[in-house]
Amino acid sequence: MGKFVYSFNEGSRDMRSLLGGKGANLAEMTRIGLPVPFGFTVTTEACSRYYEKKQIIEDSIVDEIRDKMAELEHVTGKSFGDKENPLLVSVRSGSVFSMPGMMDTILNLGLNDETVEGLAALTGDERFARDSYRRFIQMFGDVVLDIPKKRFDEIFDRQKEAAGAAYDVDLTAGDLSVIIGGYKALVAEVSGRPFPQDPAQQLMEAIKAVFRSWNNERAILYRKLNNISDTLGTAVNVQAMVFGNMGDTSGTGVAFTRNPATGENVLYGEFLVNAQGEDVVAGIRTPRPIREMAETFPDVYKDFVRIADVLEKHYADMQDMEFTVERGRLYMLQTRAAKRTAAAAVKTAVDMVEEKLITKETAVERIDPSKIDQLLHPAFDEAEEAGAHILAEGLPASPGAAAGRICFTAADAEKLAEAGQKVILVRTETSPEDLAGMVAAEGILTARGGMTSHAAVVARGMGKCCVTGCAKVVIDEDAKTLTVDGKVLTEDDFISLNGSKGLVYEGRIPTVRAVFSGDFAAIMGWADDIRTLKVRANADNTRDAAQAVQFGAEGIGLCRTEHMFFEEERIPAIRQMIMAGSCEQRKAALDKLLPFQKSDFKAMYEVMEDKPMTIRLLDPPLHEFLPQTEEETRLLSERSGIPYEKLRQTAEELQEFNPMLGHRGCRLAVTYPEIARMQTRAIMEAAIEVAQEKGLEIVPEIMIPLIGMEKEMTYVKRIVVETAEACKKEYGVSMDYLIGTMIEVPRAALIADNIAKEAEFFSFGTNDLTQMTFGFSRDDTGKLIREYIDKGILEQDPFQTIDQEGVGALMKNAVRLGRSARSNLKLGICGEHGGDPASIDFCQQIGLHYISCSPYRVPIARIAAAQAAIRNREEQ
């Protein structure tokens, strides 16, 4: 039998997986002598056992908890349930990864009809004691007994009205007693039993509620969005209460050691006098900037600044801290690595390297590659923004720019977003219930709440633009209106948010891409020094190619040639080629295409210069080039003079039941070698001419798609070599070139040694390889894959992250076999997985030489590749 409960002085930050993040940090702060109210942590393993034992806490664990409560009584000198000197505790969840979807906190646990009197006597503040009790009943009712908050609010508001109280503070101790009576009656009515008076029972029920909250819908959704395993479980922290609401020498606050939105190195946060922590987070009252605490509580402030500095240095990372001041005494309630915007992450990392707090490697490791996107995400077009009408100003809670239609509920936001619309979620304040709507929205606007409100924290975590505390705005969620300065906007209206400035505009402002900051360039440089994987981009035109180079791509891993054919002036020739009745007619049509292809490739080489560029021969089935509808066919017939009937018939002949598995890829080159010849000629002539004109050394890489058999490779390679050699002879030049293949058919991976005899490089086409390995048509199984993820059959979408177990096994096999046949075989990936950090890590593990992804993912790939290099180096 293990140990399932740890006192704060028994743990440390290294015990995160057992104690959860919050518990481990409370223990760590205790360990280094910071003022933390004493308490203990029930471990994540206890949570797992709770689920194993069909939601019962075993007796032995209950006993452990009792022992720790006794210790806590001893340390605090108070007694749980004692009428004179009652011990009150908070109960908080704390999983390994911070999870806003979960039950967070029950405060003031231990209060009952008797101890409330003791608390009143002890503090000499009856009103405070009764307010604490009614808050406790409300939280317990909400969290443990699942009684809607609204029902409590109704009772509260009714009494406020009855008492003629304008504000909560106007309520007397007597009013609060009435409210407590109402709350207790409500609890009895809804739960079918009286509000539990036994503190020990209260405690056990609260712990179980925390365990249960691990599997509530919001928590599950959050884990799914953040790829957190469902099996980890949560820990529970039980801690002696301290009160920020014991009058004007008390208070509570939240602070960051640096600015989490910008990374600026100044203490950043908010506090409220005479309030409990929930008041800050829930955004009910708009708090004051932390700096002002220097005036309100000068000694406490000095102390806090010192502690913040200790913590940041100790953790060597930006901290997000919660604290409470009880009658002039500072208590630390939480510290953790601060969630930050990508921009803040970059600045902080670079600053900390300069401050010698961390190494460059650690700096690179600190960047979440999936958030780099934020830095590349749109900002408003400056001129357009300057001309736009500002509706209101709020707090710049999460930077970026967003425009969209107004939605007043999370459900509406989800629905419209699913229908393809861009929406802004507008709420008085957000709560965890709004999570799905926040995911769906482009940006979030709240009327209340500060920089650390729920909306602000979650939006920053998501890298989503957010404006909070926009007090001028009045939101009527029932009527679905937003009123500002008398102007009424509805669901039919659009607004734009500038999250970096906290501005709300009327209408839709167009966006532009952001540019890199100097700090970002520094991090990228360090990443480039660390990584061993080369990063290339997939690009079919000069615009994308130039963008890719600007983002740091070292070459092109996949240049698809078919996209070039779709352009308006070329498609008639390709159609003529398809309609050709003989090899000669086909050649004539291809002769028309040759100059187009050649000039395409020349333009590409002019951009890429001597950087490597892998050009793939024609891949899609020919019917993709024919008109798809009857009307288009008629139009083509009129324009081209080809009889309608012949067009229709050809289209029918080319029709396939399963085009994915049909006549495409190298199969086209086998059937119509003329096409491969024309393309090879275009590539070679372009490369030779650009090399001559610019004095460059270009080594063309010609990629044959969809190879599955050794002899297929031999067959098509011969065509390519013959043509390439002929071109060289005609120009009288010598030029090296590489011929390789995509590994995208499972059979290719199985016989990779034989293919490598002919192929000089492999590029894993993991899109198709995933389709065929799973038997999943990407066009048809999107919904099914979501269903599989929902039902826990798949952990993640295999089209986003490489399925290491299945597809990955084929890749490993292909690498091993391929290298056995050709030790200098060049290995890369050009599927969409090439831009996915987890997949990049796998590519590093199996020893690929490069990854290739879309231009906008190049920076992500550079960071992810560096992190993969560090991770896999460490693991060796």
Next chain:
Amino acid sequence: MGKFVYSFNEGSRDMRSLLGGKGANLAEMTRIGLPVPFGFTVTTEACSRYYEKKQIIEDSIVDEIRDKMAELEHVTGKSFGDKENPLLVSVRSGSVFSMPGMMDTILNLGLNDETVEGLAALTGDERFARDSYRRFIQMFGDVVLDIPKKRFDEIFDRQKEAAGAAYDVDLTAGDLSVIIGGYKALVAEVSGRPFPQDPAQQLMEAIKAVFRSWNNERAILYRKLNNISDTLGTAVNVQAMVFGNMGDTSGTGVAFTRNPATGENVLYGEFLVNAQGEDVVAGIRTPRPIREMAETFPDVYKDFVRIADVLEKHYADMQDMEFTVERGRLYMLQTRAAKRTAAAAVKTAVDMVEEKLITKETAVERIDPSKIDQLLHPAFDEAEEAGAHILAEGLPASPGAAAGRICFTAADAEKLAEAGQKVILVRTETSPEDLAGMVAAEGILTARGGMTSHAAVVARGMGKCCVTGCAKVVIDEDAKTLTVDGKVLTEDDFISLNGSKGLVYEGRIPTVRAVFSGDFAAIMGWADDIRTLKVRANADNTRDAAQAVQFGAEGIGLCRTEHMFFEEERIPAIRQMIMAGSCEQRKAALDKLLPFQKSDFKAMYEVMEDKPMTIRLLDPPLHEFLPQTEEETRLLSERSGIPYEKLRQTAEELQEFNPMLGHRGCRLAVTYPEIARMQTRAIMEAAIEVAQEKGLEIVPEIMIPLIGMEKEMTYVKRIVVETAEACKKEYGVSMDYLIGTMIEVPRAALIADNIAKEAEFFSFGTNDLTQMTFGFSRDDTGKLIREYIDKGILEQDPFQTIDQEGVGALMKNAVRLGRSARSNLKLGICGEHGGDPASIDFCQQIGLHYISCSPYRVPIARIAAAQAAIRNREEQ
């Protein structure tokens, strides 16, 4: 440098791959002292070198040939090119496997304007000498110089006319001299150089022509049809001439030690007096039965009977022999294992076991499984045949029955057959050029030729019905008419052939399946004793199941349940299920299907009793059950009352781009667990009830299709187990059952250990596994695969014979991993490969427990499995 030429006394039958079949057997006959004209063999390796050296025979090999010619001169006492006593030789091809498509023979080589005079003087027969010379020029012209036979025939016929000769024998030596002059002029004109007078040059050109004939179109086609590798090459046999046409004490013939059509143990063959061997084979004159030789050449006949007996015992197999009698002396020119019908193969094998010539194992090995089909192939319905009008009677050249439209050319036969028509190829006589047409035809009728004519030999080899020597029939190939007794039939008419009786009928006679003979049953019994693989059948209905059991199936390896749904009374319910808007509606529709499915399964269990039966849960995408055309949809709407628009919309929603890789297999069970529940219930209730009613012990095998992930298996298995256990509880019985999966998605094979944790059996679905491993949609790539085979990219159709390199690698992997997780995992195959002998051999090698194929392939599978057991036992 190796040895490339072997004298007949240097070889033996074991040197087949080097000397070719003919050469090895000539050597063997020489070795055991039979009368064989002396000679030598240029090896197959010489042929390979010829192709390696760009079609040049190396000097060193030329030298070897010269040395062997010198030896031959010494042995025969004659001299090559000698005016007085010229050595004449035959040059014949001889590959490892007998190949009718190849160049066969040049006779009388060594004759020229001078030696012809020597031959005349030596034989005292000027006419014979000149006839031999003109035959030689004609054969050389045809085979070496590619001059159409027709051109020679024209010259010959012109002279016949000029001389007023009715028959060839009426031509005088002088006439033949004129013809020789004409032939030589023709050769000079077409080839651009005079007919070669140098015998050494003649010989080298003839040898090269044999080498070249290895790669002529017909030879390539034949190899493709018979799966013979293109790289083997052919040997060339050079042998001293003996003459069967030296007057009435000479002759030539072909004989089998037993009847190759029926297997009857009597000497069987034909001979012609005063003729060369080609005359028998080509069918120009209709020869006499071999028995009659006892009267014509009594001593020679006695000798021949003895030699035939020696050869059959020596080879322990039925022999096919060629011989020539020169002036009363018997010479053996060839012996080889006789091609025989499947019926003859079976009878001979059984007889030889009784005669203690061979063991039962050898008997089983002697049966070509691919020909067993013949024994199961149609015969005429007896009553119908009795009532049909006999047009003509010919020789029963190859047994069986066939009916079809008349085709007069091979090209017509190919064209019509490709268009799906059944045709009978009707020719005066066939030649190797007709091969493709014979393949395409249902049966072959020739007006001339005997039992050993080209048509007869090839048809028997193919197991194709054939009637030859039907003298009454007059065929005008130009006019495309067949005239018999004044009745004229054209291409528009149909005829029927009884190849077992040699009868030609007017019109189309319906056919029925043949029944097994006692000998066949005996062989099958021996095969069953030998084999270790169980043989099951794929059957979806009681008719197929009963047929399978009759053919010896030991169970059902694949019972598809969807076919049951397509029946007319069920499809409305399945459509109702598809159209269901809710889970409840779907259940209601499924409740209607349950009794149907249950009664289907009961009927199946009643046939199969306690034999194992693997039932697969619903597999195809649901759209397959919806009407495919607009008209059918309208009809369904009218009948079902479901609005047309809703039907159309549902059909559209279910439409898939790549249905092969879409929403089907176990994915249906994940999305609609109700379907899997209904099917499981139907299976269990049926099994329980039949077990109770018949007192049987039934162990249902429930197969979940298309599994690719471990959790998919867990998910669907839970549904099946819950339902099965509920059924058992309801009936109050205990019953074992197995739950397994198809291995048909590549990923399943890659993670087979994880799947085997849940699955109790694997059945390889090699059809889909091949589709996904290659990325070949079977519906779309038929033409492509033929092109790949033509271009030598694929050796065989991977949908017919398992691709051992790719698909086979996955299978091996799955077997290894599966067994590592579950040592008693049951392993089978239910793809169409289960009936293919080469694939069965592979299944034996990788250790499967059973194969399952279509009912009519069960006997093939039983033999093939026995052969696989022997082969792999020997290899160990």
